[in-house]
Amino acid sequence: MTAGFIPPHPPRGSGPVPVWRGFVGERARTAVYGWSNQAFEKWYIERNVFGHRVHIVMHPDMVQRVLLDNAANYEKPKLVKKLLKPVIGRGLLSSDGELWRAQRKIVAASFAPPAVDALVPVFGEVAASAVAKWTSGARDMAREATRATMQVISSALFSGDPRLTSEEAMEHIAHALEGVSEARMQLLLGLPMIPISPRGFRGRRGQVYLRRTLSTLVHERMRPGAPDDFVTQMIRALHGRFPEHEAVELAVDNAATFYLAGHETTANAISWTLFILSEQPQWQEHASHEAAAALATGVDSELPNRLPVLRMIVDEVLRLYPSAPRFDREAVADDRIGEIDVNAGDFVSIWPWLIHRHRKLWDDPDTFDPERFSPSRKDERHRFQYLPFGAGPRTCVGARFAMAEGLTILACWLAKWRFKPMPGHEVRVSGMVTLRPKGGLPLMMERR
């Protein structure tokens, strides 16, 4: 295999970066921009962000304390809930305590292994329908990946409702996510969350479009004769647990949560994998031959298990470009994390971006090396040093879904097509909520 490939990451200075830099220029648009070299060597960084004390914990034992051992003490921050409220309300991702537990229980069966495995043929159909339209030449693969994962989420959870996969929906969703970054700054500064720039206004329009579309869909599903899919079952279960008005509100919140959390992240994982494989032709050939052999017996629920090389590649891609580069908690009561005293109300910030590239946790941390994830080397890692899907009770409920989906789509595409870099295009990281290739991912494609 080609040795020592270091895929692009934002430049790193030598000294700590002042907090205010997070609110101007590229750092305000890209969560992983502006970290110094030191940040990848420390076990702990304390920051004060406009009066909020923030503990950034990097040691896996500290992460374990927050996400597992004392997880009940660490809730989703009120600020984050406020920020996400116009988009995903009090759904599974943005609730805590009993409300969270009840919702997690309601959706659990839909994401259990048998339910997810049964969806593999759906993933395969979506992948195949994309390929059917391709011709050789240049193509924005980030857009293709987003279109495919939107189609998957709509087919798998919403009976393929076309309102969720139109070009209009795609534009509105992209804007809604961008709008969240602008609102984040206003919120931290204690300003009201009203749009102040064209980006903010587009973001607000995107959010309104999403909520209105999903609200209409939820009301339709409450009438007799609606398809008996994930949303309908969820609505029924919520009605059995909550008063009418709250059940409807939570149904829309969760429809938005699953629609958004369920496609953006996976689309980014697929895009980053295609980008890295375009730069690593030997790994691409290896993955392509494996995919062709695995697909020879069809797209069945066992397909993901026939792709061990591709799985190692995707694991490594999620290490280097974790779709969720950070996630935060707020301490409910005082606690001690290792040597650190945490006060009630403090934020604790977990950064897969830093932990996954930490110099004391990984050899050659910036180098692409899928062999790290060969099953025989599993014991070399601490359970809390690799967190693309989070960990503990709040771990991603869609992790198995995402992996099966990503592997199936990639296998179908790699078996039939060869991807090469686009001459003259520099790939850069972008995104405040999720990590995506800045301005898309144009690649050159050839039919195999």
Ligand code: HEM
């Ligand atoms: C590569 C793809 C994905 C990545 C990297 C990812 C990452 C994550 C992470 C890191 C968390 C935990 C956040 C925290 O602890 O604060 C999370 C939670 C969650 N994810 Fe994913 N996710 C992916 C795909 C999906 C898919 C496909 C779905 C649904 C179909 C989904 C739905 C959710 C939900 C609902 C939660 C909240 C769970 C809870 O709080 O109980 N995700 N995801």
